Every structure is written in C-alpha cells, then in structure tokens.
Amino acid sequence: MVKILAVDDRPENLLALEGVLSSPDYEVISLRSGEDALRYLLLEEIGDVAVILMDVQMPGLNGFETVGLIKQRERCQDIPVIFLTAISTSTEHVRRGYKAGSIDYLFKPIDPDLLRMKVAAFVELHRYYRKTIEQGDMLQKRATELEESNRRFAEADALLKHQKEKLETIVEERTRDLLLSNIRLRKSQERFKKMFMSSPCLISIRRATDLVYIDVNESWKQFTGFGEEAIGNDYNLLQLSLDPADHKALHEGKALRNVKVKYMTQSNEWRDGLLSTEMIDIEGDRCLLEVIVDVTEKVRYEKEMTRLSELNLIGEMAAGIAHEIRNPMTTIRGFLQLSQNAGGRMDKEHVEMMLDELDRANSIITEYLSLAKNKQSDIRPTSLTRLLDSLYPLIQAEAVMSGKHVQIEYGECPDVSLDEKEIRQLVLNISLNGLEAMGAGGTLTIRTEEEGPDVVLSIADEGEGISEDNLTKLGRPFFTTKEQGTGLGLAVCYSIAARHRATIRVDTGSRGTTFSVRFPAWRSA
Incomplete structure (x- = not known):
C-alpha cells in the first residue's frame, strides 16, 4: 500500500493530518521528529512512500535539516517533500525550503481540500512513477519530472510575487508611521521651544x-x-x-x-x-x-519679615518687663513716700514688704537673663536618675500640700552631658506647671528611657490639656495663663534645652499633657 509520511512534533497536528488524509488508498505514517523520519527511511521499505509532509519547526533536527539529510541518500532523493509551517513564512524560509529539496511549501492553517488534492496528486504520481519504472518507460518519467518542476517553479514564482506584495505593503506602512512620528516630533519640539522661550x-x-x-x-x-x-x-x-x-x-x-x-x-x-x-x-x-x-525678592521679603518679627518680639518683651518690674517698683515708691511723710520713720513690716518686692523684681530679671544665648553653662556627664532622686522630695512636698501624687519610673539610661543647676530648674518648672494643671488626686509621672542614641525625660500630668491656640504660644517670653505668672518659666526651659542641644516635644489632650525632653546621650571618647 502507498504510504505517506507525516512528520510533526505536535500530536494534535499529526492527528489532524491523519483525519484529513484518511483514505483506503494509502496509509498515513505519523512520526514525532526528524530523527524518527530518518530512522524509518533507513530501516523500513521506502519503495511505497509517495510523499513526506514535513513540519519546519521541531526540537532537535528541524524540517530543513531533516530533508537535507534525506536528500543525501540516493534511494531517498526522489521522494517528494512538502513543508508545512505556521511560523517560518518569510521569503527567506521559503527559498531555504526549496533549496533543501522540497517541491511545495504550505502555510498553516492548511486548507484540507487543497492538502487532500495535493497528496492525492502525489499518490497518483507515485503510482504512475512506479508503473513507469516497472515498464521501463524512462522517457515518460523525465517528462513527468519536468512537468512537476515547471509546476513547482510556477508556485514558487506565485509565492514570491505574493511575498513581494506583502513586503511592499509593510514598507508603505512603515513609511507612513515614520512620517507621523516626524510630525509628532516637530510638534513636540515646537512646544518645548515655546515653553523654553516664554x-x-x-x-x-x-x-x-x-x-x-x-x-x-x-x-x-x-x-x-x-x-x-x-x-x-x-x-x-x-x-x-x-x-x-x-x-x-x-x-x-x-x-x-x-x-x-x-x-x-x-x-x-x-x-x-x-x-x-x-x-x-x-x-x-x-x-x-x-x-x-x-527668589531674590522672596528672600528679601522673608528677611524683612524676620526683622519686623524680631522688632515686634523686642517690643513685647520690653512691655512685659516694664509691666512686671513696674509693679514692685510702684509698691516700693509708695512706701518710701509714706516714710517721707512720716518724717523718715518706717515700720519693720513695711521694710520687709519692700525687700520682698525688690526680691521679686530681682527674680524677674534673673529669669529674663536665663534666656540669654551666651549664658555660660557648666556641662558635664551626669546621671539623670541621681538628679531626679535629689529633686523628688521637693516635688513630692509640693504635691502633698495640694493633695496630688508623684510617680517616678526609671529606665536603663546612660549619662547625659548637662549643667545640673539648669536641668534642675527645667525639671522643677515643668513639674510644678504639671501639678498646677491637675486637680486634687491627680498623678504626675516622671519617666526616663533610652531611645536609640538619645535619652528621653518625660513629665506627664493628668490635667485638662492645653488648647490649640495656647499650644502655639508655648515658650514665648511673657506668655502665661496664670494670674500671678511672669510668662518666663517655659521660655527659660526652652532656652536651657537649646544650650544642651536637646529638644522639647509637647503631646496634649483631654487626659493630660506630656513634656518630652530628648537629650543626646554622653559617649566617652
């Protein structure tokens, strides 16, 4: 029986070929690779092979290589080969297929009727060829081969013509795309030039x-x-x-x-x-x-605004100092006038009151001077735990007198470089403010802890918190919410923190306020 070799690495393609070419007149032999095809042609009887349907793209030996090896064998040179492919459709691949020895080159998906017709023709040609050999009619054989060659060349010419038309279409599309790209590029350059110049x-x-x-x-x-x-x-x-x-x-x-x-x-x-x-x-x-x-004008404006702000602050500070110091001076002046009217005599009680007023004025001036940036500080490595232990009795005594509590929580912390007198003043100022902010029964919590390279001192009260408006004014000289306050306490605290390269953070809410002072830890050289 006449045999047709179908060579394809995909089982589904072989199954499809078997279905299309199913016929009682010939047998379809399905092979999975080029190596299988070579092995079959080497070991089996090839006299009944009418045509080979060869897939181009296969693992191992591809279709071109397999056909090249087949055509090297003299007994296989006359077996017609039809290449089938869905990928290698370029003119170069078609030429390579014909050069390898194929007589046709079909593109997938393949028209089943066309394939059946082609295979049927080759089967008939094979039978006729065999018959011609048996009869010894060599002339008819040459004529058939010449006719087949002419048909093959005609198909190749038609294929080349089709590929040429396709190539011309691609060139036309690429040229059109290039023109559009040039137009877009010119527009982009024009927009950039307008933005650049204007x-x-x-x-x-x-x-x-x-x-x-x-x-x-x-x-x-x-x-x-x-x-x-x-x-x-x-x-x-x-x-x-x-x-x-x-x-x-x-x-x-x-x-x-x-x-x-x-x-x-x-x-x-x-x-x-x-x-x-x-x-x-x-x-x-x-x-x-x-x-x-x-930004020259902006910088000038900012400098002028800074200068005016500084002048305004100086005015506020001058007014505050004048107001705070004038009160004790007025009191002293009144008692001196009273003494003058009394012939120079002055009661001991009046003298003590005048001394208290002078001490009050001196205290205001001392606190004001604590704000000075060039104030000399005696900074040395000190333990915050030891410093807080020495302050605890003072803070505790103030808390007991007003029915409140003080709680200290020590964490493992390294020493801190600080001026002990100044930090005592800072802790006392913030702690007394916290006690004043709470009602009876409230607890003031003082805590120390190490966070990364810093040591943090936290002082938390259980008061009603600080309003947003007042929060923005904290640390401003002479700003106070107390009737008898000077408004210099927190300003002094911020000044002390700055001299110690420390920062003060305030967290406040309806359940209380926490002042956190972050010191850089002392490290030995």
Whole structure:
C-alpha cells in the first residue's frame, strides 16, 4: 500500500493530518521528529512512500535539516517533500525550503481540500512513477519530472510575487508611521521651544562634556543681563555658588533639585535662586538642561519679615518687663513716700514688704537673663536618675500640700552631658506647671528611657490639656495663663534645652499633657 509520511512534533497536528488524509488508498505514517523520519527511511521499505509532509519547526533536527539529510541518500532523493509551517513564512524560509529539496511549501492553517488534492496528486504520481519504472518507460518519467518542476517553479514564482506584495505593503506602512512620528516630533519640539522661550524661569541648555552654554531663554537674559555673548561661553559665567558635593554632581551630569544658589549678574549683583538640572538628548548629543527660579525678592521679603518679627518680639518683651518690674517698683515708691511723710520713720513690716518686692523684681530679671544665648553653662556627664532622686522630695512636698501624687519610673539610661543647676530648674518648672494643671488626686509621672542614641525625660500630668491656640504660644517670653505668672518659666526651659542641644516635644489632650525632653546621650571618647 502507498504510504505517506507525516512528520510533526505536535500530536494534535499529526492527528489532524491523519483525519484529513484518511483514505483506503494509502496509509498515513505519523512520526514525532526528524530523527524518527530518518530512522524509518533507513530501516523500513521506502519503495511505497509517495510523499513526506514535513513540519519546519521541531526540537532537535528541524524540517530543513531533516530533508537535507534525506536528500543525501540516493534511494531517498526522489521522494517528494512538502513543508508545512505556521511560523517560518518569510521569503527567506521559503527559498531555504526549496533549496533543501522540497517541491511545495504550505502555510498553516492548511486548507484540507487543497492538502487532500495535493497528496492525492502525489499518490497518483507515485503510482504512475512506479508503473513507469516497472515498464521501463524512462522517457515518460523525465517528462513527468519536468512537468512537476515547471509546476513547482510556477508556485514558487506565485509565492514570491505574493511575498513581494506583502513586503511592499509593510514598507508603505512603515513609511507612513515614520512620517507621523516626524510630525509628532516637530510638534513636540515646537512646544518645548515655546515653553523654553516664554518661561519666567531662567533656563539654559549646556553641553554635557564641558558645560559650555548652547542656548538661553529670554528670562535668563533679562535677569542676568547677559545677551547672545553667553552662547559658547565658559560654564562658570554666572559664578554659581555651589557646595563641593553639588558642584561635583553638576559636572557628573547628575540631577539637582531646588538647590539654593547665588549667581552673579553682568552688573556684578548677587541674586538668589533655586537650581534644578536634568540631562537630556538633543539630536543625539547629551546636554544639561539648567533651570533657575529667581527668589531674590522672596528672600528679601522673608528677611524683612524676620526683622519686623524680631522688632515686634523686642517690643513685647520690653512691655512685659516694664509691666512686671513696674509693679514692685510702684509698691516700693509708695512706701518710701509714706516714710517721707512720716518724717523718715518706717515700720519693720513695711521694710520687709519692700525687700520682698525688690526680691521679686530681682527674680524677674534673673529669669529674663536665663534666656540669654551666651549664658555660660557648666556641662558635664551626669546621671539623670541621681538628679531626679535629689529633686523628688521637693516635688513630692509640693504635691502633698495640694493633695496630688508623684510617680517616678526609671529606665536603663546612660549619662547625659548637662549643667545640673539648669536641668534642675527645667525639671522643677515643668513639674510644678504639671501639678498646677491637675486637680486634687491627680498623678504626675516622671519617666526616663533610652531611645536609640538619645535619652528621653518625660513629665506627664493628668490635667485638662492645653488648647490649640495656647499650644502655639508655648515658650514665648511673657506668655502665661496664670494670674500671678511672669510668662518666663517655659521660655527659660526652652532656652536651657537649646544650650544642651536637646529638644522639647509637647503631646496634649483631654487626659493630660506630656513634656518630652530628648537629650543626646554622653559617649566617652
């Protein structure tokens, strides 16, 4: 019986071929690889093989390689081969298939009727060929081969014509896409140019290799005073004031974001700006896009506002000092006038009252002087636990007199570099404020703990908390909510913390307020 070899690594494809080519006139032999096909042709009788249906893409030996090996054997050279493929559809692959020795090259999915017709034709040709051999009619054999070759060349020509038309279509589409891309690129360049020229920021484009100016916008010329002479000029034309790290990053082409700089105008005037940079490609060249936002007027305005704020604070402090000191001075002056009217005689009680008023005025001045930044502090490594132990009786006595409680919780903490007298004042000020903020039965909790490289001292009360409006004013000199307070206690605490490089954080709510003082821990050299 006539045999048809179907070679494909996918079982489903072989099953499909068997179904399409099922016929009582011939037998379909399914093989899973090129190696199986070579083995079959080597070991089995090949005289009845009418045609080989060969898949192109297979693991191991592909279709081209398998057919090449088949055609090397003389007894297999005349077996017709039809390549079947769903992937290798290019003209190059088609040519390679014909060069390998195939007589046809079909693309999947394959028309079943067309395949049956082709296979039937080859089967008939095979039978006729065998019959011709048996009859010794060599002339008919050559004529059939010539006819088949002509048909093959005609099909190849038709295939090449189809591939040419397909290629022309692809070229046309690519050309159209390229034209559209060029149009979009021109529009993008026009938008960039408009933004570049009309931006209120100082924008310049510089060559990445040596930072020489390539182009600058109108704002750049207006603010710097330089004109077209800047183009091609030295990179340090504006004498930008950059720290070494930013200067190195600029030369290495790294992006900068809102770096504060000063730049020199043509009239030798220093102006303030915020510098940002980005590396860009312009027509294949690496360039540096440099943007400076001029903030000179903003800086001047902020400085003026700071100066006015300081003057206002000085006025408030002067008014507070005058108010606080005038009261005891008025009292003393009244008693002196009373003594003068009485012929210089003064009761001992009046003298003691005048001394109390003088002590009060001196206390106010002392607290005010504690705010001074240049106050000398005797800072040395000290244990917070020992310091709190010495203060506990004083705080406890104050709490007992008002029916309140004090609780101290010590954590494992290293020593802290501090001025013991100043920290005693800070702890007492915050603790007494906490006791005054609570009603009878409340508990003041003092806690120490180590957090990372810092030591934290927390003083928490159980009062009603601090209002948001008053919270923003904490630490301001002469701000107080007490009837007899001077408003300098917390201001002194903040000043002491600053001299110790410590920070004060306030957490407040309806259940109480916690003052947390964070000290850097002392480390031995």
